Amino acid sequence: MKPFKSIGRQIIGAYLLFTAACCLLFITIGAFVIEGIEVRLVDDRLKEVAAWAAPRYAGGLPVEMPSGLSFHHGEGIPTSLRALPEGIQEAIVDGIELHVFGGHTSAGPFVVIDHASDYENVEKAVYSLILTSFIGFLGLSLLLGRYMARRFVSPITSLSLAVAEKQPNLPLLQENNELGALARAFDDYAKEMKHYLDRERFFTGDVSHELRTPLTIIRGAVEILSSETIKHPAMRAPVERINRAIEDASQSVNVLLMLARAPNLIESSEISVGALAQAQVEQYQFLVRDKPVKLTFAGGDFRFKVPPKLLESALGNLIRNACLYTDRGTVAVEITGYKIQVHDTGAGLPDAVMAMLLEEQTGSYVGSEGTGLGLALVKRICEYIGATLRVVSKSDQGSVIEIDCSTAQSTGLTKS
Numbered sequence: 062m063k064p065f066k067s068i069g070r071q072i073i074g075a076y077l078l079f080t081a082a083c084c085l086l087f088i089t090i091g092a093f094v095i096e097g098i099e100v101r102l103v104d105d106r107l108k109e110v111a112a113w114a115a116p117r118y119a120g121g122l123p124v125e126m127p128s129g130l131s132f133h134h135g136e137g138i139p140t141s142l143r144a145l146p147e148g149i150q151e152a153i154v155d156g157i158e159l160h161v162f163g164g165h166t167s168a169g170p171f172v173v174i175d176h177a178s179d180y181e182n183v184e185k186a187v188y189s190l191i192l193t194s195f196i197g198f199l200g201l202s203l204l205l206g207r208y209m210a211r212r213f214v215s216p217i218t219s220l221s222l223a224v225a226e227k228q229p230n231l232p233l234l235q236e237n238n239e240l241g242a243l244a245r246a247f248d249d250y251a252k253e254m255k256h257y258l259d260r261e262r263f264f265t266g267d268v269s270h271e272l273r274t275p276l277t278i279i280r281g282a283v284e285i286l287s288s289e290t291i292k293h294p295a296m297r298a299p300v301e302r303i304n305r306a307i308e309d310a311s312q313s314v315n316v317l318l319m320l321a322r323a324p325n326l327i328e329s330s331e332i333s334v335g336a337l338a339q340a341q342v343e344q345y346q347f348l349v350r351d352k353p354v355k356l357t358f359a360g361g362d363f364r365f366k367v368p369p370k371l372l373e374s375a376l377g378n379l380i381r382n383a384c385l386y387t388d389r390g391t392v393a394v395e396i397t398g399y400k401i402q403v404h405d406t407g408a409g410l411p412d413a414v415m416a417m418l419l420e421e422q423t424g425s426y427v428g429s430e431g432t433g434l435g436l437a438l439v440k441r442i443c444e445y446i447g448a449t450l451r452v453v454s455k456s457d458q459g460s461v462i463e464i465d466c467s468t469a470q471s472t473g474l475t476k477s
Contacts, residue, residue, distance in 0.1 A: 068217070069210035076206030077199060084195045091191055095184055103175060104149045107162035111173045119168040126173075134171040142172055216240050220247065227251075272314050280307050316374045316438070320445055327368045334401060334466070335362025337369070338394045341377050348384035354392060356384060361396025365466055367446050375442040379403045379462050382436070390459070399467040406459040410436075415452065436462075 107130075114124045114132045124132050133139065141154050142161055150161045160175040216233055217240065223231050224247055231251075233244035283304050290297040319327055342358040349356045365372070376394075383392045383405035390406030436450075443450040447469035453461045 067214075069207075069214040072210040072213060073203065073206035076202045076209070080198050080202035084198055088191055088195065091187075095187060103160050104162075107149060107160060107173050107175060111162050111164050111171070114173065115164060115166050115171055118171065119166050129176050131174045131176060132171065133174065135169040138170065138172050142174070143170075145172070220244055224251070272310070276307060276311055276314065279303075280311075283307060312370075312374055312377075313438075315370060316442070319368060319371060320438075320441060327371075329366050329368050331364050331366045332369050332372070333362055334365050334372070335360070335396055337373060338376060338396060338401065341373065341380055342394055345377070345380050345384055348381065349387075349392065353389045354384065354387050355390075356380070356392045357394070359393050359395035363396065363399055363466070365399075365469070367466075367469070371442050371446055375439045375464065376401060376403075378436075378439050379464075383407065383460070383462075387459075399465065401464040401466065403462045404459065409458060410452065410460055 110126065110130055110132075114126065117124050118132065118134055126132050133142075139154070142152060142163075145152065145161060145163050147163045147165060150163065152159050152161050157176075162173045164171055164173075216236075219232050220240070220243070231244050231248050233240050234248060235241065236244065283300060286296060286300045287304070290300055338361075339358050342356055346356055380392065380394060380403060383403050387405045387407035391404070392406075393404045395402045395404065440450045443464060446466075449465040449468045451463040451465060453463075
């Protein structure tokens with residue numbers, strides 16, 4: 062999973078980076094200007110004074126230096142300055158920083174010393190001011206970046222929270238900018254999805270209601286046939302199969318009706334999942350009665366607040382499918398922690414069914430073909446109650462289908 066990248070932090074980082082780049086540019090330009098001023102005010106002045114004083118000294122004329130400058134020749138040059146090369150130099154004598162211009166004439170070496178120039182102090186003050194300004198601009202940029210980030214990110218955060226909480230009225234719908242356009246696009250999409258979901262829910266409910274009438278008629282006919290099995294024992298097995306098929310169909314209709322309702326409209330109760338699993342194993346023993354397959358409950362239990370019929374239908378469908386498609390071996394139901402697992406030694410699930418369960422794009426809807434109530438519907442039940450359906454299936458090695466209830470959004474999940 063990629064790390065979360067905050068847009069607000071990126072905006073603040075962009076402001077700081079831009080400010081730092083601009084300040085560095087101005088500091089560089091300022092440094093060149095300051096050095097240029099130093100050359101003009103100090104170095105060139107020393108050169109001009111040396112060009113005036115050296116010939117006069119060589120000609121025996123008096124050399125009167127301006128205030129703050131001194132001219133030394135030959136043995137008169139201070140000892141600490143005699144070893145300096147010719148040209149402009151900076152030297153520290155007795156803790157005092159001096160600008161010195163050294164030269165040489167026919168009369169010997171000479172130096173011109175600037176004693177009183179406080180340009181170095183001015184230069185340090187200017188650099189300190191630039192550094193302080195740099196830090197100040199960074200601080201101001203940080204505050205401005207945080208303000209702009211808050212102005213930009215806060216509406217997006219409120220919009221995302223409103224979408225996540227499924228609020229009927231989204232914020233920013235009246236804004237005449239890009240955020241308003243985004244909010245209106247979200248709102249239109251949400252309304253369109255709600256329309257499709259409501260239409261599917263109404264269709265499922267209507268179809269389920271319409272199926273109840275023919276099922277009731279068939280059940281009545283089966284009851285009449287059951288009364289005739291005393292005279293015709295050969296009819297008993299077919300009538301029992303028809304009766305079981307009616308019960309399965311009735312259960313499917315009831316599940317579809319429940320799924321067509323909002324979760325908060327369905328009554329939930331805390332049940333023992335172990336007892337439910339044990340009952341389902343006993344109920345479907347008839348499916349393995351005539352083949353070398355053993356259906357068992359391996360134990361385990363926890364309590365779960367859930368619509369009982371939904372969990373019963375999901376688990377029963379998994380057990381029934383495992384029994385129907387396992388020719389030999391075992392079908393075992395096991396509860397580990399908050400997970401319900403159905404193991405079988407069958408041929409494994411078809412690739413199309415695995416793709417549907419893994420939500421892969423196969424190009425066609427798998428539905429419940431070949432899976433009774435349908436693993437697709439089992440998956441819908443799991444999503445409806447907040448559980449997770451997981452499948453591990455290998456060809457000719459059987460399958461393990463797991464309902465993980467630990468992810469359920471339920472307050473009544475307790476381990477026995």
